[in-house]
Amino acid sequence: MELFVNQVLAGISTGAIYACMALAVVMIYQAIDHLNFAQGEMAMFSTFIAYQLMQWGVPYWWTFPLTLIISFAGGIAIERALFKPLGNAPVLVHVAGFIALFAILNSVAGLTWDWTIKQFPTPFGNAPFLGSQLISTHQAGMIGITFILLILLFVFFRFTRVGLAMRAAAALPESAKLVGINVSWMIALGWGMASGIGAIAGILIAPVVFLEPNMMGGVLVYGFASAVLGGLTSPFGAVMGGFLVGVFENLVGTYIPGVGNELKLPIALALIVTVLVLKPGGLFGRAYVQRV
Amino acid sequence: MSTMLAIKELRSYYGQVQALHGLELSIREGAVTTLLGANGAGKTTTIRAVCNMVRSTGSIEFEGKSLMGRPTESIVQYGIAHVPQGRGTFTTMTVEENLQLGAITRKDIKAIGADIEKMYAYFPVLKQRHTQQAGTLSGGEQQMLAVARALMLRPRLMLLDEPSFGLAPLVVRDLFGILRKINQEDKVTILVVEQNAQLALELAETAFVIETGRIVMSGDAKEIANNEDIRKSYLGY
Ligand SMILES: Nc1ncnc2c1ncn2[C@@H]1O[C@H](COP(=O)(O)OP(=O)(O)O)[C@@H](O)[C@H]1O
Ligand SMILES: [Mg+2]
Secondary structure (H helix, E strand, O other): OHHHHHHHHHHHHHHHHHHHHHHHHHHHHHHHOOOOOOHHHHHHHHHHHHHHHHHOOOOHHHHHHHHHHHHHHHHHHHHHHHHOOOOOOOHHHHHHHHHHHHHHHHHHHHHHHOOOOEOOOOOOOOOEEOOEEEEEHHHHHHHHHHHHHHHHHHHHHHHOHHHHHHHHHHHOHHHHHHOOOOHHHHHHHHHHHHHHHHHHHHHHHHHHHOEOOOOOHHHHHHHHHHHHHHOOOOHHHHHHHHHHHHHHHHHHHHHOOOOOOOOHHHHHHHHHHHHHHHOOOOOOOOOOOOOO | OOEEEEEEEEEEEEOOEEEEEEEEEEEEOOOEEEEEOOOOOOHHHHHHHHOOOOEEEEEEEEOOEEOOOOOHHHHHHHOEEEEOOOOOOOOOOEHHHHHHHHOOOOOOHHHHHHHHHHHHHHOHHHHHOOOOEHHHOOHHHHHHHHHHHHHOOOOOEEEEEOOOOOOOHHHHHHHHHHHHHHHHHOOOEEEEEEOOHHHHHHHOOEEEEEEOOEEEEEEEHHHHHHOHHHHHHHHOO
């Protein structure tokens, strides 16, 4: 029993990483209706920007908001420069764009900051959290921030006019234009927010996985998986999906003989596929009724 | 009364296909005008052209100001509300959120709540269902919601694309009664596009008849309704 509880706890703490990334995935999916394969690299790049600021002597608590602002603006700039010109081009063209962006960010980061792994500080420290060896104070802080972010997003989308306009633009662009919403800028705003959330994810993840240009490779796959599992339209679902994937992955690794570390990922992904076959909208995706 | 909207020499294209061939139409301020025509005649294209949703040449002037080349989302700034074909309901959002979206560009935020209440008075069924997801409403209720959403702009001109489509006759009567009230009490100028000529002619003062992208007939709605020859040859009833 204690083993089980411990493994669940450990799963929750890795799950926090996935949850954070999944939030960014859902954010961009809401805005553009696609998964952005370069999202992990954007988060990695943001983290390097934070690293650079700290190298220059900016204190951590200034680095954090500054990186957020730079990433937000950067996300908007990427949308304006790269994806707005693609306009209504077929999905594959956008996918090519994501891959190009991925490659560019990855090599620029490598060339600028080289490929060696770097330590990244955490403001929460790395002591055992409440005496548990399985969750560190950093991981607890990460879970806390993920939930704060989730609540902020909920309030933004539910109770603000801009949030309402963004949802409308994503749901029905033609109708949104007819009520006067600038759909194009809503998409750019979605990129900015996704980039900002990605920056938070990167800054929180880097102390765990170490900072290097390929740090997000595995994490993004899990982030996608979590978002899809929870429901791509639901920020809450994405976060829950993240924790579920983390816990499940750990339990599979512990209890199924011969699985170990290598087979954890494929088995977790297989479960997700199974869930989606049964519930295509994801576990927490809302089923919408439509009458004509 | 003065001309509010003047369309001249309007030619619209879907790719290589030309849908409007030099269409001319004008709307008087304060009036209800109807644009009648069979399926595929170009009615939807005409009002889509006003909102720049289809590639067009010619001139479209609203109170003397050209609308040509204005982005679709800027048309509301002129006080023009467009209820699109198929209603354009945000089906995944609540009824109340749909109404708020109608007012999303308004600066007088404090007055929006009172206007929502006013819409609930016009359309009591929307009040009963205000927290419900809009996609769960019946067709008639969704059309009411679409009209209410457009009114939330406090428009000066409302463009309606086949509001009667798919609705039971009694519901259509109700809806047209409300449109008349909106026109008379709220002084909203209305252009209603219809295939259902009989009802539209009762509501409107002026009518235009469109065939394959051209206006082939226009005049006083009552006269057209009473003239059997015109009705038979142009409206098919
Ligand atoms: N998206 C489109 N692509 C190509 N042709 C179109 C499109 N929409 C309408 N058309 C054509 O334009 C003409 C006018 O259509 P429309 O304005 O929708 O007619 P109405 O609203 O009177 O039924 C029709 O011949 C129709 O086939
Ligand atoms: Mg039509």
